[in-house]
Amino acid sequence: GAVVSQHPSRVICKSGTSVKIECRSLDFQATTMFWYRQFPKKSLMLMATSNEGSKATYEQGVEKDKFLINHASLTLSTLTVTSAHPEDSSFYICSARRNTYNEQFFGPGTRLTVL
Amino acid sequence: DQQVKQNSPSLSVQEGRISILNCDYTNSMFDYFLWYKKYPAEGPTFLISISSIKDKNEDGRFTVFLNKSAKHLSLHIVPSQPGDSAVYFCAAFPIQGAQKLVFGQGTRLTINP
Numbered sequence: 001g002a003v004v005s006q007h008p009s010r011v012i013c014k015s016g017t018s019v020k021i022e023c024r025s026l027d028f029q030a031t032t033m034f035w036y037r038q039f040p041k042k043s044l045m046l047m048a049t050s051n052e053g054s055k056a057t058y059e060q061g062v063e064k065d066k067f068l069i070n071h072a073s074l075t076l077s078t079l080t081v082t083s084a085h086p087e088d089s090s091f092y093i094c095s096a097r098r099n100t101y102n103e104q105f106f107g108p109g110t111r112l113t114v115l
Numbered sequence: 116d117q118q119v120k121q122n123s124p125s126l127s128v129q130e131g132r133i134s135i136l137n138c139d140y141t142n143s144m145f146d147y148f149l150w151y152k153k154y155p156a157e158g159p160t161f162l163i164s165i166s167s168i169k170d171k172n173e174d175g176r177f178t179v180f181l182n183k184s185a186k187h188l189s190l191h192i193v194p195s196q197p198g199d200s201a202v203y204f205c206a207a208f209p210i211q212g213a214q215k216l217v218f219g220q221g222t223r224l225t226i227n228p
Contacts, residue, residue: 043220093158104216106158
């Protein structure tokens with residue numbers, strides 16, 4: 001089956017620092033990856049769509065200068081939370097769409113805690 | 116504007132019985148629907164999907180039913196097992212255009228022994 005990994009799985013950082021989260025499709029190529037954020041007891045909220053070789057498309061209300069997305073290759077997308085603040089603490093999940101299928105495959109998520 | 120709604124935040128079912136999770140949608144452009152299962156602190160895992168040309172899709176203990184006229188889908192799990200306890204999300208997107216999944220709020224299913 002299709003496998004998507006995320007690294008790190010958990011990160012704790014000080015307020016004001018930047019954190020990079022990697023999302024990799026391990027056994028398939030993904031021209032499109034998605035970044036989600038999950039708030040406690042809420043649904044997954046799509047933050048942005050990441051297309052290989054082009055700029056990410058951000059959803060309304062998501063600051064693109066704060067959440068930098070780079071889709072450098074067909075198997076890797078990164079999300080950088082810049083100048084993190086405690087309100088950025090959340091569970092961030094990426095997904096990758098396999099080209100010939102409609103399903104999206106999700107990574108295991110990254111728990112970010114900003115002190 | 117919640118385009119995909121799961122109106123039951125939680126559901127408890129006895130082991131061995133049928134679990135029925137419901138989902139409603141408002142966007143008539145949605146053409147493809149999926150169910151995901153999610154454990155705490157993990158990413159969602161794909162369970163089963165259905166396209167709008169079908170009204171039923173079955174995979175083992177899981178069956179998804181789609182009623183297009185009512186804009187309603189449901190996931191049936193039978194028999195329910197303790198390992199099925201998780202949060203279940205339904206999701207939808209249009210076949211044409213942007214492939215962005217729209218998720219419901221999720222339903223926490225608890226299977227009681």
